[in-house]
Structure formats: structure tokens, C-alpha cells
Amino acid sequence: MKKLLGILSLFLLVFVITALQNPKFIEPYSMETLQVKIGLFGILGIGAALVIMTGGIDLSIGSIVGLTGTLVTFLLQEKDFSPGSAILLAIALCSFLGLAHGLLITKLKLQPFVVTLCGLLIYRGAGRWIAGTRSLGFGEHLEGLTKIISTEIPFPIPIFGKSYDIPSSFLILLALTAVFSLFLHGTIYGRYLQAIGRNEQAAQYSGIRTDRMKILAYILCSTLASIGGVLLAIDANSVQAASFGNFYELYAIAAAVLGGFALTGGEGLIVGVLLGTAVLRLLFKASNFLGISDDLEFALVGIVLLIGAVVDEVAKRAVTRLRRRREADS
Amino acid sequence: MTSSLLEARAVTKRFPGVVALKNVSLSVAEGEALALIGENGAGKSTLMKILAGIQQPDEGEIRWRGDATSIRSVQDAMNLGIALIHQELNLADNLNIGANIFLGREPRRFGWIDRAKIRQESATVLERVGLNFSPDVSVSRLSIGQRQLVEIAKALSMNARVIIMDEPTSSLSSREAERLFEVVEDLKNQGVAIIYISHRLGEVRKLADRVMVFRDGENSGELNREDVTHERMVELMVGRDISSHFSRQSHSPGDTVLKVTELTTRAFPSEKVSFSIRKGEIVGIAGLVGAGRTEMLRVLFGIDPKVAGSVEVAGKITSFTHPKQAIEAGLALVPEDRKAEGIVLTWPVDFNSSLPGLDQKVKGRCFINFHEEKSTAENVIQELNVKTPSRHQMLEFLSGGNQQKVVLGKWLELGPKVLLLDEPTRGIDIGAKEEIYQLMDRSAKEGMAVLFVSSEMEEILGVSDRVLVMHEGAILGELSKNELSEESVMRLATGQSLSESSTLSSESAVS
Incomplete structure (x- = not known):
């Protein structure tokens, strides 16, 4: 909880500074694009968080996004699929890939890092083999599909006399956050995932089917990455197999870690992923509005994340020291 | 008894909440095999760790060739010539036999590891323990028994005069154990003192020149070769009068x-x-x-x-x-x-x-x-x-x-x-x-x-x-x-x- 307050204050700090420096930042249009981005990337973050909860990692998220985008547009444009069947086919394929990750990790006891790193390379290569160097879009289907992510729902109360809209992609993320919060913190399966992350052996000895739960986490991660991939492709309407989704696994992992998920497993709240994604997207956007060169964008995000991690660790140590002193006193 | 090579006198060791060793003494002479036996938790391993420099005694003294000495570290023990072979062997699987024997004290030549010297000296000690392997063979290819022999060879290469073995046969096949006993005999003939911890009374009887028995962190008795029998050993190991704190009524059991x-x-x-x-x-x-x-x-x-x-x-x-x-x-x-x-x-x-x-x-x-x-x-x-x-x-x-x-x-x-x-x-x-x-x-x-x-x-x-x-x-x-x-x-x-x-x-x- 304290971690969430920390990340929330970081968000507000960056937000206020940017707004004061460049008032255009808080114009309705700018706020809406920020929300769209948070919505789309947040979906990937939730998937990454579920895997990280078990103490694992999924590096293939970006390539799953790339493969999904490539496959959907390719099927639409070149194979005359209907949008619905193209999307379902791509998502089903990616769920299956998640199953394969899980099986390799639990049954063959391969390292999650290795399995999903191979996934990263294989799916990227497969996408390029399917689509080559073409840039594919949605053509006549675009208009209908765009409604999924950017239908605007007016925010009921005007702020500073301006009316703001909430795009549907952000609402999708809010809904997924609610669903997966309930899953992780309200169902026995969520509790099992937490137990596995903290002490897999004790979980197994308590009768939990640890392998099945881990496989489930990898399936959910790939499925969410694929759903995110569909929406990101619609948002971009231009998919290059070689580059679409590059680095997205790192955004997803960073959002989860920033939001309080420990890479050692067993710790974190799904709401944190939402906040983590928000901070990450905000940083990218703010660097534009603050007139920071595009070339520096990554370095800036990296530095802010590093400072966050350092502050968190220093604070944690201070708390432990304080507690010890108090115990010694009593 | 011949003059002792290594001797512990009235050693006491306390851990938080327990006294692991109370006033225990033990000695071993050149070319002698001393077996140390006792129940789990009798303090055998603690004393061995003290002799090998891993732990320090709270009271008592250690004598080497009759002179008081202190063993403050594993390095000290090694310099004297005391080597402890742990129950779970400490070899690096990824290295070959020679590299394991000289791990941490590789001979150098112009700043580079002198492989020729490692090979040559390893071959000498491997021969002494009767292991017919080239020093270049990877340890991962050896059986547990063979690894044990490599550990002994390693101890010999450090000029160990006392070799302590903590349950060396616990994971050996009977043939491997036989081989180990032969090596122990050879070492004795070469004047090396052996302290041998074991739970297997049969092999103790066969191997030991003398048996020291520990019970609850104290010396409970000592047997010379001719007095060693299964009964005597068990008696000394358990001899205490157990006043059971907890006693219960049994109930009539059902299905x-x-x-x-x-x-x-x-x-x-x-x-x-x-x-x-x-x-x-x-x-x-x-x-x-x-x-x-x-x-x-x-x-x-x-x-x-x-x-x-x-x-x-x-x-x-x-x-x-x-x-x-x-x-x-x-x-x-x-x-x-x-x-x-x-x-x-x-x-x-x-x-x-x-x-x-x-x-x-x-x-x-x-x-x-x-x-x-x-x-x-x-x-x-x-x-x-x-x-x-x-x-x-x-x-x-x-x-x-x-x-x-x-x-x-x-x-x-x-x-x-x-x-x-x-x-x-x-x-x-x-x-x-x-x-x-x-x-x-x-x-x-x-x-x-x-x-x-x-x-x-x-x-x-x-x-x-x-x-x-x-x-x-x-x-x-x-x-x-x-x-x-x-x-x-x-x-x-x-x-x-x-x-x-x-x-x-x-x-x-x-x-």
C-alpha cells in the first residue's frame, strides 16, 4: 500500500510539473491520447504481473504483440478473413503459445527466462516470415474496429471549465484491473499464485497443484498480450512485422515492477500495474511536452525509474532500522 | 598409548541455549585409526569442526605433538596438517580432478596456473589413494566413492597428518566402502592419523584401533580394539537413564x-x-x-x-x-x-x-x-x-x-x-x-x-x-x-x- 502511495505521488509530481511548464499538456485531446496509451499498455502489464507473481518472467510479450498484429492484419488483407475470425484465431494461437511456455517451464523445468527469450525470437521471426517487409493495416475494417478503443465517454463533470472524455480503451483497462484484482486477491487461485511466488515447495506440500497454476499464469499472460496486441494494432493501423511491439515486454515488466510486483514473486497488487503503466506513459508523454529531445526519451524514463527504485530501497532500509531500534527499546 | 599427534583437552562449546560439548577430550596418534561414535546430536560433528578450525572452543585446549596450539581458522588447521572431509563432499563438479585437488592454492608460473605441476602432483596423490584416473578427468564423471578418494587425495596433497572423515560410507556402495577401508589401512601404514565418525558399528569394529564414544556432548567411554563389541558400543552410546518427561496412556486402537x-x-x-x-x-x-x-x-x-x-x-x-x-x-x-x-x-x-x-x-x-x-x-x-x-x-x-x-x-x-x-x-x-x-x-x-x-x-x-x-x-x-x-x-x-x-x-x- 505504501508503495502505491509512493508511485501515485510520483505520477502527480510529474503531472503537475509538466502541466505548469506546458499548459497544452492538460488539453482534452492530449489527456485522451494519454489515456488510450495507458489503457493499451496496461493490459500487457497485467499479464506480465501475473507471471511475475509466480516468480517467473515473460520476455515474449512484445513478440506476441507483434505476431498478433501481423497475423490479424495479414489475415484481413491477404486472406479475406472477417475481422472477428482473424482476431479470435490470433488470440487463440497466442493462448496456445502461453500454454507451451507453461508446459516447458513446469514439466521440463526449463528457466522461464530462457523459454520466453526463445519465444521472443521465434515469434518475431515468424511474423516477419508471414508478412515480410510490408506495412499492413485494417483497410475498410478500421472504422468499425477503432470504436473498440476510442469511443469517447464524456466525463460527467467539467474540469476547469473544459469537458473531458474517457476513451473506451482506458475503460477496458479499468474493467480488466477490476477483474484481475478480484482474481488475484479474491479467488483461491489468485491466493495459490501468491503462495507459489513466496514458497513454491510449501504450496505444493499444502496440496496446491503448482504446475497447473503456473501454466495458467503463462496462458493468461500470452492471452492478455495478444488482446493488447489486437488493440495496439488498431490504434496504430500500420503493422510492420519487424518492429511492431518491440520492447513492449520491457514496458509491461517495468509497469508491474514499478507498481510493486517483486521479481522474486509473491508480492503485488493489480492496481499497482495500472499506476505503474500510468507513470511510464506519462513520462514518455511529458518528455514531449517539456521539449526534451526524442533521443533522450529512453534515458529520461530509465533515470526516473532508477531513482524510484533507489528511493524505495533506501526507505525500506530506514523502516527496518527504525523497527529494530523500536524493538530494542521495548 | 603412543604419544599423541593431535589432542583435544577438556573442550567445552556452547551454542545459544545448548551446551554442545561438555569437557570432552580426545586424542589420536600417528598411524592410528580412531572411531568416534555417538547418537545424533552427541556432539561429534561439533568437536570435528573445532579441530578443523571451523568453530572455536569456548574452553579447553588443543595440543599438536604435545604442544598447546590454537586453531583459529581452516587455514590454521591446514597448516598444521588437519583435513576434514565433510559428509556432503565439497568438490566442484565442473572442474577436473587436478583442479579440485589444488582449488584455491593453484601453483603459479609467471602468473599463470602451472598446469604441468598440478598434473604431476595430483598424479602422485591419486596413486597414494589408489585411484586410477588422470587428473584431467572431470569430477562429474566420478562416482560418490571415487569423489571421496579425490577428497582424501586432496587432503594428502596438503600434507595432512590427520584426516577426519565424517560418515564417509553413508552414501557408498559396499564395494566402494571396502575400497575406502583399504585406503584407510594404507594411510595408517604411511603414518597418517585417521578420525573416523560413523554410525555403522560393523565397520567401526573392523576398522578402528580405538573407539571413542560421545553421549550428550560428553565422553561416555573409550574402548580399545580388543574390547570393541557391538553391545559395548551401544551401551556406551545410549547408557543414560532416560527420565522421559512425557509419558502418555495409550488408548485402545480401532480399525x-x-x-x-x-x-x-x-x-x-x-x-x-x-x-x-x-x-x-x-x-x-x-x-x-x-x-x-x-x-x-x-x-x-x-x-x-x-x-x-x-x-x-x-x-x-x-x-x-x-x-x-x-x-x-x-x-x-x-x-x-x-x-x-x-x-x-x-x-x-x-x-x-x-x-x-x-x-x-x-x-x-x-x-x-x-x-x-x-x-x-x-x-x-x-x-x-x-x-x-x-x-x-x-x-x-x-x-x-x-x-x-x-x-x-x-x-x-x-x-x-x-x-x-x-x-x-x-x-x-x-x-x-x-x-x-x-x-x-x-x-x-x-x-x-x-x-x-x-x-x-x-x-x-x-x-x-x-x-x-x-x-x-x-x-x-x-x-x-x-x-x-x-x-x-x-x-x-x-x-x-x-x-x-x-x-x-x-x-x-x-x-
């Missing part, structure tokens, strides 16, 4: 709940184990460390697959491939390594106590019933007298005894038919031990069949209605309450069956 027939585990593929337990009975499984007791419990609980045999729970033949099935059949296991297997250390009491029951109380349930979780935790805290400020306290902040009560509590909440416990009071203070015994007793009274593994003699004698004694994967004997004595248990645990006469048994224990 058979767990029946194990010719069960074979992976650890001992050539042994078969058969026994059964009835309702309301407490059965102890005694034996030495490594006798295959934990392995058997793991198979019963579905953690490890069984090799052969059958397990019947309440009349139904079962075959578990996962603990979940065992739990559903009515089994529960309090595992040996509490922190690694029993609890989630960084979780609160309530999460821990509800974990196995989340989906057991109502089948097919998906959502956590937080109300039920709360009452489960409160029950566990109250019924088992867990000392915790609240059910939200992290287990890492509770004492070992209270952690163990949470483990026991989470199972008792499910009302199992068979309660399996592996070293239930390990690392627990005396007060909590007593409480755990009471809980085991209460569980039996309530109709559970309780099966527990313990290496603590008092526990085995005080709590059990019946005792099964395991030795090297087999149940060597069963002792009813009136046959039960420390001596009878120890005799079976060291591989001597009760009916055999002493001369026969000591021979058979070697094989």
Missing part, C-alpha cells in the same frame, strides 16, 4: 487406517517396507539420519512417486501422484524442513492456516471465504495456543514452536485420518515440544492415526505406542510399548537385529 504393503522408494530401490497403523495409535519411526524415513513419508504423501508396492487408506487402495490427492484421501504431513516446506514465512498466520483448506471445505469453490478464513485462523491460534499478537502477524516473527503449531493447526483444521509428522519438534524449545506432544496425543485420542519420524530418542520412547525402526531403507524391527528401550531401538537402528547374537550381528552389519 486399520493406513496399510502399506511392500512399498519401495527411489532412495532404496531394493528394499520393501510394510506396516499398518490403526485409528488412535501413535507409531514412531526411529532410525539414524539417512535411514530412508523421510523418503518414505514423502512417497506416502504423494510428493515423490513410489517405485513399487501399495498403500491403502481406510481400506481403499490409493496411488498418489500429488499431495492434493493424499490430502483428499485424509492424509496430512508436517514436513521436516519447516521453513522450506511447511510454511510461507513471509505470510501472516491466517493465510498460512487456511492454505490447504481453501478448496477442501467446499468443493469446487472459486472465491475465498474471508469469513471462514478468519475463523480458521482464530481456531488454530486458540486451539493450539499459538502465541501471536494477531492473526495478521507474519510467521517470520514467530518462534519456531509457534510456527510449527501453525503447520499442525492448518492440518488439524481439515480433520485428517492419518497425521504424518517428520521430526515434529526439530529446532523447537522444550515448552513448545511438550505442547506438540500433547497435540499428537489429543489427535490420537480423537481417532487419528499418527505416524511420526524422529531422531530424538526421548520423543520416540515417550510418545509412541509402537515403534518401527528403519535401517538403510528397510524396517529392521518393530517394538511394542513393553519391548521399547533406548538400547533396543539403537541396536536396530545401527543394523543389528534383536534376535541375532552379538558375534553374528557384527559381521552382518558390515555387509
